[in-house]
Amino acid sequence: MRVAGAMSGTSLDGVDLAVIETDGRVIVGFGETAYRPYSEAERAVLKAALGRWPGAPGVAEAAEVVEAAHLELITGLDQVELFGFHGQTLAHAPGLQGTHQAGDGGRLADALGAPVVWNFRSSDVELGGQGAPLAPFYHWACARWIGAETPVAFLNLGGVGNLTWVDPKAASPDAPGALLAFDTGPANAPLDDLMAVRGLGVFDRDGVLGLSGQADRDGVMEFLKDGYFLKVPPKSLDRSDFGYLVEVVSGLPDADAMATLVACVAGSVARGMEHFPKPVAQVLVTGGGRKNPAMMQALAAVIEADVLPVEAVGLDGDYLEAQAFAYLAARVLRGMTTSAPGTTGVAAAIGGGRISRPDG
Numbered sequence: 001m002r003v004a005g006a007m008s009g010t011s012l013d014g015v016d017l018a019v020i021e022t023d024g025r026v027i028v029g030f031g032e033t034a035y036r037p038y039s040e041a042e043r044a045v046l047k048a049a050l051g052r053w054p055g056a057p058g059v060a061e062a063a064e065v066v067e068a069a070h071l072e073l074i075t076g077l078d079q080v081e082l083f084g085f086h087g088q089t090l091a092h093a094p095g096l097q098g099t100h101q102a103g104d105g106g107r108l109a110d111a112l113g114a115p116v117v118w119n120f121r122s123s124d125v126e127l128g129g130q131g132a133p134l135a136p137f138y139h140w141a142c143a144r145w146i147g148a149e150t151p152v153a154f155l156n157l158g159g160v161g162n163l164t165w166v167d168p169k170a171a172s173p174d175a176p177g178a179l180l181a182f183d184t185g186p187a188n189a190p191l192d193d194l195m196a197v198r199g200l201g202v203f204d205r206d207g208v209l210g211l212s213g214q215a216d217r218d219g220v221m222e223f224l225k226d227g228y229f230l231k232v233p234p235k236s237l238d239r240s241d242f243g244y245l246v247e248v249v250s251g252l253p254d255a256d257a258m259a260t261l262v263a264c265v266a267g268s269v270a271r272g273m274e275h276f277p278k279p280v281a282q283v284l285v286t287g288g289g290r291k292n293p294a295m296m297q298a299l300a301a302v303i304e305a306d307v308l309p310v311e312a313v314g315l316d317g318d319y320l321e322a323q324a325f326a327y328l329a330a331r332v333l334r335g336m337t338t339s340a341p342g343t344t345g346v347a348a349a350i351g352g353g354r355i356s357r358p359d360g
Helices: 040-049 059-074 105-112 122-126 136-145 188-197 205-212 217-223 254-273 293-302 320-333
Strands: 002-008 014-022 027-037 082-093 098-102 116-118 152-157 160-166 179-186 282-286 306-309 354-356
Touching (some): 027 136, 040 059, 059 098, 059 105, 116 320, 136 160, 152 254, 179 254, 254 293
Parallel strands (some): 152 282
Antiparallel strands (some): 002 014, 014 027, 082 098, 152 160
């Protein structure tokens, strides 16, 4: 099938769209990609709704922003049979309230005149899983596509960081031992928040600020004592879970504060890799963080493996997550699994997602 997937991540920068050809198991080919940034006004609406659950003030407005942005991107795509719509995560508390992604796939299906798969995470959470990360099943397909022969890791650096350990020899992504995936800790979120709080811009372009600073090593070591890093995966985080970090570095000059946050992120990834069943020779980095030279340099300094952007193996790090939700949509439509004990901690491999067709 020719499937489009869309992703609006925790960095709140905009919507990524990607088309792939897949049968829900293997990647057959890659199609077009597109990006639609959020305006400052739209980003403000989304930020105001963070941490809120359905029915709370500001949530309906956030959903309208998300739906409108997606429709702008998706409308006009040719010969797409199915759409995977992730929505915008506003709150994520597995084991408590659940998980909340703003945006109604049913409204998109009616507007597009095509089936939409959405609400990918709720079933997993309801059955005891973390509901995140969900890209690992696609990472397994990517590892097969690049011809990996030994275990490989995918590191996504969005607002939050997450790792996927992949055994490409496994027969399927839900096979026992095929995957181990979990959120590592904060990634771009505190870096971007620091820039905003100090009036320095939206993000540290080209890592200029982080590269020019000196990390507070004592502060980094104190951060890495957080109990989350000892917790056995699978495990997941909300964007706000390490929101205190910006305050921790409040007494440092701009450059040193940024360098400290970058070192915290790199250290949390290295701690996460201690949970891998077997070592990997490569860590393939996707998401916006791979474009930050300060981040890539810090990762290479603490990880005993080659740290490479996914482009080094022929993949597109800007759109990998959007592609993942296209892949998952195909699996949902065909009644296949989308998460497993090794990826979210759910009791058994399950298929999530809701299918909405035009006019109900």
